[in-house]
Amino acid sequence: MACYHYRNLVLAALTLCSSAVCAGALQQGLAFVSIRDGNAHIYISQGNSERALTQGNSVNTQPAWSADGTTLAFSSVRDGQSAIYLIDADGQNLRRLNQSALWQTAPSWAPDGSAIAYLARDNTTAGVALHIQPLSDATEQVIAGNGLEKGPDAPVWSADAQQLVFVGANAQGKTDVWLVQRDGTGLKNISQQVSKRHKAHPAISPDGRYVVYVADMRGHLALYRTDLHSGESVNLTADAPAAYETPRWSADGRQLVFASSRDDPGLTRMDIFVMHADGSAVTNLSRHPHEDYNPHWSADGKNIIFTSLRSGTAQLYAYDLAAKQAVRLTENQSHDMDQVPQPATVRTLQTAVSGLTGGLLYEH
Numbered sequence: 494m495a496c497y498h499y500r501n502l503v504l505a506a507l508t509l510c511s512s513a514v515c516a517g518a519l520q521q522g523l524a525f526v527s528i529r530d531g532n533a534h535i536y537i538s539q540g541n542s543e544r545a546l547t548q549g550n551s552v553n554t555q556p557a558w559s560a561d562g563t564t565l566a567f568s569s570v571r572d573g574q575s576a577i578y579l580i581d582a583d584g585q586n587l588r589r590l591n592q593s594a595l596w597q598t599a600p601s602w603a604p605d606g607s608a609i610a611y612l613a614r615d616n617t618t619a620g621v622a623l624h625i626q627p628l629s630d631a632t633e634q635v636i637a638g639n640g641l642e643k644g645p646d647a648p649v650w651s652a653d654a655q656q657l658v659f660v661g662a663n664a665q666g667k668t669d670v671w672l673v674q675r676d677g678t679g680l681k682n683i684s685q686q687v688s689k690r691h692k693a694h695p696a697i698s699p700d701g702r703y704v705v706y707v708a709d710m711r712g713h714l715a716l717y718r719t720d721l722h723s724g725e726s727v728n729l730t731a732d733a734p735a736a737y738e739t740p741r742w743s744a745d746g747r748q749l750v751f752a753s754s755r756d757d758p759g760l761t762r763m764d765i766f767v768m769h770a771d772g773s774a775v776t777n778l779s780r781h782p783h784e785d786y787n788p789h790w791s792a793d794g795k796n797i798i799f800t801s802l803r804s805g806t807a808q809l810y811a812y813d814l815a816a817k818q819a820v821r822l823t824e825n826q827s828h829d830m831d832q833v834p835q836p837a838t839v840r841t842l843q844t845a846v847s848g849l850t851g852g853l854l855y856e857h
Contacts (some may be wrong), residue, residue: 521792522835524556529827562836564598599647603654610648630699636677658695670695699746702794752786792837
């Protein structure tokens with residue numbers, strides 16, 4: 494029977510260290526979630542400082558940066574209600590995105606800064622809807638509300654802010670990757686021809702032409718790339734059936750970073766890999782006896798920030814692509830998660846994978 498296996502995405506906070514790799518990563522800034530005080534709160538690290546942006550008896554997850562790196566959107570459960578909140582990077586000006594009574598999660602900021610997309614559930618009806626809240630007025634828009642499940646990962650914008658891709662159920666209850674225009678037209682299932690099983694973790698290329706995602710191929714997972722112009726889908730990892738997670742594009746669209754078990758004899762333990770966008774030149778960056786997963790490109794593209802269990806708890810590491818070495822960034826005994834690098838300039842944003850979800854298990 495098909496199932497999802499959900500792993501905590503424990504991505505650790507950046508703390509003071511002496512190496513050049515660590516200092517560079519810290520200077521660029523990072524937002525993340527930590528449960529170090531017993532509740533899930535949004536933290537930000539910048540330079541050698543680290544501080545909590547949220548406090549109190551609430552659950553705060555899924556941070557998403559504005560394109561200029563000055564504001565964070567996040568989902569917060571307060572008084573039994575999940576809503577999207579905004580907060581400035583200095584911890585000031587906490588406010589709700591809107592006053593909707595729906596259960597809101599998974600915010601994703603448009604690259605042009607004009608709107609925030611998110612998922613919303615009305616507990617009186619079936620399914621989850623994709624909403625867009627323009628920041629210029631208070632009128633929220635339902636972009637995809639077909640009564641089927643969506644998420645839990647945040648929707649992903651195209652670089653021109655005119656399209657979104659997201660994970661949602663099809664009529665048979667399997668999750669597929671869907672494309673929709675910003676105005677709600679053109680809703681299209683772009684992954685159904687790949688397999689009849691689940692898909693996960695879509696990411697759209699910076700030029701808007703391709704979407705890469707994880708597909709369950711029964712017995713293993715694969716990374717597929719679908720051409721939005723031609724509709725052609727290519728298995729980028731056909732040479733190495735294994736487990737795959739969280740592919741993300743480099744800013745220039747030439748490379749993909751992802752987690753995979755392809756080099757583990759048992760095909761279970763994940764390492765961090767990069768490859769060309771056509772699936773060639775696959776390189777294992779982390780190669781360690783313990784689990785490494787959920788990689789992100791740093792804002793300058795010089796480092797890969799990932800989580801590892803090699804210290805006994807989930808901690809954050811940065812792999813310097815020039816120096817070809819990984820440096821530990823955190824020193825705490827708690828769990829941090831949902832990390833998102835702060836944008837250096839206006840660019841395609843990386844959205845956080847839900848802290849409550851993780852790898853897709855294939856069907857047996």
